[in-house]
Amino acid sequence: MTITIGKIFDLTVGKHPNKEAIYDVRKNLRFTYKEWSLEVDKLANALLQEGVKKGDIVSTYLFNTEELATTFFACAKLGAIFNPINFRLMSEEVAYILNDAKPKVVLIEQMLESTISPIVNRFPHTAFWMIDDEIPAYAASYKEKVASASRASIKANVQEEDLYAIMYTSGTTGRPKGVLHSHRDMVEQSLIVISATQLDSNDSGLVTAPMFHCAELHCAFLPRVHVGAKNTILHHFEPQKVLQLITEEKITKFFAAPTMWNMLLQENLQDYQLNSLKIGLYGAAPMAPALVYACKEKLGISLVQAYGMTEMGPAITFLTDDDQISKAGSAGQACLNHEIRIIRPNENGRTDPDDTVPAGETGEIIVQGPCMMSGYYNNEEATAKSLYKGWYYSGDIGYLDDEGYLWVKDRVDDMIISGGENIYPREVEDVLYTHKGVLDVAVIGQPDDRWGELVTAFVVRKDPTLNEEMLDELCKNSEELANYKRPRKYVFCDALPRNASGKIQKFMLRKRLEDLTRVNGQ
DSSP: OOOOHHHHHHHHHHHOTTSEEEEETTTTEEEEHHHHHHHHHHHHHHHHHTTOOTTOEEEEEOSSOHHHHHHHHHHHHHTOEEEEOOTTOOHHHHHHHHHHHOOSEEEEOGGGHHHHTTTGGGOTTSEEEEOSSOOOTTEEEHHHHHHTSOOOOOOOOOOTTSEEEEEEEEOTTSOEEEEEEEHHHHHHHHHHHHHHHTOOTTOEEEEOSOTTSHHHIIIIIHHHHHHTOEEEEOSSOOHHHHHHHHHHHTOOEEEOOHHHHHHHHTSOGGGSOOTTOOEEEEESSOOOHHHHHHHHHHHOOEEEEEEEOGGGSSEEEEEOGGGTTTTTTOOBEEOTTOEEEEEOOOTTSOOOTTOBOOTTOOEEEEEEOTTOOOEETTOHHHHHHHEETTEEEEEEEEEEOTTSOEEEEEETTOOEEETTEEEOHHHHHHHHTTSTTEEEEEEEEEEETTTEEEEEEEEEESSTTOOHHHHHHHHHHOSSSOGGGSOSEEEEESOOOBOTTSOBOHHHHHHHHHHHHHHHTO
């Protein structure tokens, strides 16, 4: 039997037809699995009527919604390729993805209409469907499309090796790269997560992290559907609303970045009934031991950390609850059926995957497993750079200890992780360079207890009157930069440290930032 994402869905519907499947909080809409299956088939037929066929791309530019969840499975059953777009991106960033992916249909919502409207005229061959009631002139009504569609079950010829999704992730230059995953990749990922988090049909999960992220989509939402559990879908993260839903919907397990867990702990927890919550899954950044202790003490839960990257599905390691304190700071051990190696860095070319270093020695992290991407969409050069001899070269630097636990020490491309979001300094630097008062600039991450890292810009002024407010206004008004990528701190200096080849020595900037923080007592 061929096991695809669509087949997973149909099997769950067959086993749990009358069990509650999803609850869309914003719409106050609840579906059993049988009712949801009908919606999935109707949307799949509506997409067929729009001309979408197997291999075509369907994009969503949405917050967490029932429509995104339904599109996920409608595409899977059709054999269409699902492309969820980060709702935090600005117009030009979205335009880049749409130009690269060339989707047949894009689902949008009212809260993002002002971002999408300036660029729609560039895509005359793309249909835009609005999921809300106010329909702009360039869009069609999602509700009307689905209401008028056939209720017939979809019988497409979809195979395990067929592409299921393109998940865009920022590249080293700041331009997104489309990661290609097959149905089989995500079936394997789902099974791994089910085992690691002890999921079953009695669980009640909460979707509060963004569904465009593979962490939520592949490590939380899909596994819950796989076993027949319930998904409560929260449009966007709100700490008090999360706690209210845990109380009302008896949530047992959900995923959140460490920043989000920390925000929950700042609320008046005694006002809520949280005893249903059993396991908290987190990722995107390590969790400080103090925060681990606080989650356990105040929420009474077990914690599981996942480390990975979009190219691997994403999870490649898990740090279990038993190791949260004794191995604090570690990313954990390799997932089921995954192998991790640390290879010797080689400045003169590609290091062979067999050129490994001893335990405790730092090198580049490479990984092999059943959830590995097939490559990058329309980018053979980047694919060849990342995939070699059956291994994915992560670009992350770390080491394995004597017990096989992975410790991630740095990122080759100086990526910043703030609030669970990956931010590449180059794209921020490019925007800052557009100001006529900027002579030179470098962006790094400053460690922060709440956000993980804060985007910090070192700026050499061409105009002595240039100040923080002027640069902040530039970033706020930029169509090239999402708000979460905006620097939260500016340091003005006379010159940036560079090596003989002219490359900025960011390690010296980090040291300078540490010194400034120490002097200021922060």
